[in-house]
Amino acid sequence: MPPPPLGTALLRIACISIAECLTFVLYLASVSGQLLVSYAIACKRCSILISVAIGRYYWKESLEGRLPYITIMVAGMLVILLAARHG
Numbered sequence: 539m540p541p542p543p544l545g546t547a548l549l550r551i552a553c554i555s556i557a558e559c560l561t562f563v564l565y566l567a568s569v570s571g572q573l574l575v576s577y578a579i580a581c582k583r584c585s586i587l588i589s590v591a592i593g594r595y596y597w598k599e600s601l602e603g604r605l606p607y608i609t610i611m612v613a614g615m616l617v618i619l620l621a622a623r624h625g
Contacts, residue, residue: 554592561585579618583611 565582593599
């Protein structure tokens, strides 16, 4: 598959960059006392999952090597959320 035109690729990269910057700003706002830190860190780690999904969708990257790590991250986020509800 040929690469996308330069304008399309730059637009995609710009959208991903804006999303990552927004994630960072929201993380800093949450750590400043508005959210529990455990929730904020779990949300910040979700950005890695989004990056993997974008890589799979746009660049057809393989997930086989990353699948164990993705599973561990999702399980960790679920443990944090469930522990907060029962604690």
